Amino acid sequence: MPTDLTKRKELWGRWIEALVVRDLNRAEEVAEEMCDQEYVLHNPGVPDLGRGPAAAKAFAHYVIATYTDIHITLEDFFGEGDKTAVRSIVRVTVIATGQRVTYPVLNIMRWGGDRIAERWELAGPHEKQA
Numbered sequence: 001m002p003t004d005l006t007k008r009k010e011l012w013g014r015w016i017e018a019l020v021v022r023d024l025n026r027a028e029e030v031a032e033e034m035c036d037q038e039y040v041l042h043n044p045g046v047p048d049l050g051r052g053p054a055a056a057k058a059f060a061h062y063v064i065a066t067y068t069d070i071h072i073t074l075e076d077f078f079g080e081g082d083k084t085a086v087r088s089i090v091r092v093t094v095i096a097t098g099q100r101v102t103y104p105v106l107n108i109m110r111w112g113g114d115r116i117a118e119r120w121e122l123a124g125p126h127e128k129q130a
Helices: 002-018 024-034 053-066
Strands: 037-041 067-079 085-093 101-110 115-123 127-129
Touching: 002 024, 002 053, 002 067, 002 085, 024 037, 024 053, 024 085, 024 115, 037 053, 053 067
Parallel strands: 037 115
Antiparallel strands: 067 085, 085 101, 101 115, 101 127
16 A cells, blocks of 8 residues: 555656646646645745645646746655655746746645645756756
């Protein structure tokens, strides 16, 4: 039987996959499954998106409207108790400028059972590609 950490990693992987392939319908379906009703995203680079699955759906809309050619490499996924942390490398093209950028991202999530209750996302410096 899979552990909570295994289930959480699989769910997070489906969320990332939906963003990478820019599939808004799939991202919204995963958001409904992944986020509890009080879910909130703390990210200083993103405006307040509200609470609950709607906040994750709004984040997916933002990502898909802002970026193309999305590649996300999960470097680490670990956790203990009700917390998980994910370290990733993100490579995207900014639609408005055509600029290709790479940057590290750290997500820390607090889970309420099988759903994310709170998520902190911090992006590192953006490295522009030629």
